Each structure stands twice: as C-alpha cells, then as structure tokens.
Amino acid sequence: MEKRTELYSGKAKSVFTTDDEQRMVMWFRDDTSAFDGKKKEKLERKGAVNNQFNAFIMQKLAAAGIPTHFEKLLSPQESLVKRLTMIPVECVVRNISAGSICRRLGVEEGLALNPPTFEMFLKNDALGDPMINEYHVRSFGWAEPEHIEKMKALTFQVNDVLKALFLDGNMLLVDYKLEFGLFNGEVMLGDEFSPDGCRLWDKDTREKLDKDRFRQGLGSVVEAYEEVGRRLGMTFEY
Numbered sequence: 001m002e003k004r005t006e007l008y009s010g011k012a013k014s015v016f017t018t019d020d021e022q023r024m025v026m027w028f029r030d031d032t033s034a035f036d037g038k039k040k041e042k043l044e045r046k047g048a049v050n051n052q053f054n055a056f057i058m059q060k061l062a063a064a065g066i067p068t069h070f071e072k073l074l075s076p077q078e079s080l081v082k083r084l085t086m087i088p089v090e091c092v093v094r095n096i097s098a099g100s101i102c103r104r105l106g107v108e109e110g111l112a113l114n115p116p117t118f119e120m121f122l123k124n125d126a127l128g129d130p131m132i133n134e135y136h137v138r139s140f141g142w143a144e145p146e147h148i149e150k151m152k153a154l155t156f157q158v159n160d161v162l163k164a165l166f167l168d169g170n171m172l173l174v175d176y177k178l179e180f181g182l183f184n185g186e187v188m189l190g191d192e193f194s195p196d197g198c199r200l201w202d203k204d205t206r207e208k209l210d211k212d213r214f215r216q217g218l219g220s221v222v223e224a225y226e227e228v229g230r231r232l233g234m235t236f237e238y
C-alpha cells in the first residue's frame with residue numbers, strides 16, 4: 001500500500017489517498033480544537049493516543065457485528081480505512097445530560113436519560129453544526145430513509161457495546177458522536193471514536209476523562225485519555 005496525496009485536512013485528522021482507490025490513510029494529528037475551531041492547541045501524544053484508541057474501539061465494534069471503515073493500524077498516528085461516501089449527519093446518543101443539551105433545554109448536567117436520547121446534527125462548520133431531525137435529512141436528501149434508520153440502529157448498537165466496555169473500566173459513557181458513510185451501498189461507521197468525540201466520567205467521582213478537560217481548561221487532557229486506555233487494558237506506542 002502506497003500513501004499518495006492529501007485529500008482533506010480537518011481540525012484533528014488528515015486523510016490521504018492510496019494506490020487503492022477504495023482505501024485511505026487517516027493521520028491523527030496532535031491538533032486539538034473546540035468551539036468551532038475558536039480554541040486551538042497542539043497536545044503532545046494526542047494523535048498517537050487517539051489513533052490507537054480508535055483502532056481498539058473499532059475492533060471491538062467490528063467483533064460485535066458493527067460494520068466500520070477501520071482496516072488496520074499503519075503507524076502510531078496512522079490507520080488504513082475504507083474510503084466511504086460520507087453522510088453529512090452527526091449522530092449523537094446521550095445517556096446522561098451534559099454539554100449542548102443542558103444549554104438548549106435548560107437542564108442540569110448529570111441527569112440519567114431513560115431512554116437515552118438520539119439527536120442528529122448537520123455537519124456544517126459555517127453553520128455551527130445545527131441540530132436537525134429526520135424530516136430535514138429526508139426532505140433535503142442528505143440520506144435515504146433506510147440509511148437514516150440504519151444509522152440510528154447502529155448508533156444504539158454501539159451504545160450497548162461501549163457502555164458495557166467502559167463500565168468494566170469503572171467509567172460512564174455519557175454521550176458520543178458518530179459519523180457514517182456508504183461503502184458499496186452499505187452503511188458503515190466512519191470517522192473515529194476517541195475521547196475527543198465522546199464524554200466519559202469516572203463512575204464514582206464523575207471526574208471528566210474526555211475532551212471537556214480541554215474545553216473547560218481542566219488540564220491533563222492527554223493524560224486523561226491515556227488513563228481511559230489504561231483502564232481498558234491498552235498500552236500506547238509513540
């Protein structure tokens with residue numbers, strides 16, 4: 001496999017074409033951003049930690065029967081993935097209230113949500129990723145109705161697998177965001193799953209072990225991500 005040209009550079013990852021037109025290289029950089037890119041910093045080791053964390057989680061999800069774009073680790077900061085046609089919709093499940101739902105609905109942080117909520121956001125930086133509903137997705141043709149159903153079902157399936165996984169490490173999966181795409185007509189999980197895109201709290205102390213440490217200026221961001229990995233039995237290479 002030969003890495004070729006940069007296809008796209010996002011806020012934390014860059015993707016490269018390869019000699020296989022159905023495969024891409026994802027490079028996890030140390031760049032960290034929040035608040036629509038208004039807060040930015042380079043955090044040493046974060047690219048490597050998130051790449052290896054994502055690989056670990058994607059493999060757990062694949063083992064549970066969830067189709068993902070992940071193929072293999074190539075280096076501490078790079079992974080080989082399938083090249084998907086991305087659906088421009090972010091799927092969020094919340095088990096506990098935190099973040100934007102507290103601001104939008106005026107509820108306090110930390111409420112258990114039974115059943116967990118499901119929300120969708122349009123992936124559009126210029127608009128600040130507005131919340132949308134299934135009718136918006138259908139009316140504007142951002143995804144086919146059966147693909148919306150599949151994304152929702154897979155997002156909840158991920159919840160069952162990962163809530164249990166994190167609980168084994170004495171952590172609560174508060175919420176997370178997933179992105180999907182199509183590969184040969186099949187809906188597959190794309191992008192990444194890392195502490196950058198979810199909220200994880202220590203079960204006993206409710207200490208934040210995710211990107212809220214960066215958003216809220218709590219410090220020890222990468223150290224907290226490494227702690228999450230350690231609790232799952234991972235070791236990182238840099």
Ligand code: C5P
Binds near residue numbers: 090175196
């Ligand atoms: O900000 P909000 O509370 O809506 O975020 C819900 C979850 O989705 C959080 O875990 C957050 O890290 C993640 N998220 C993300 N990328 C976005 C928006 C939210 O990873 N663009």
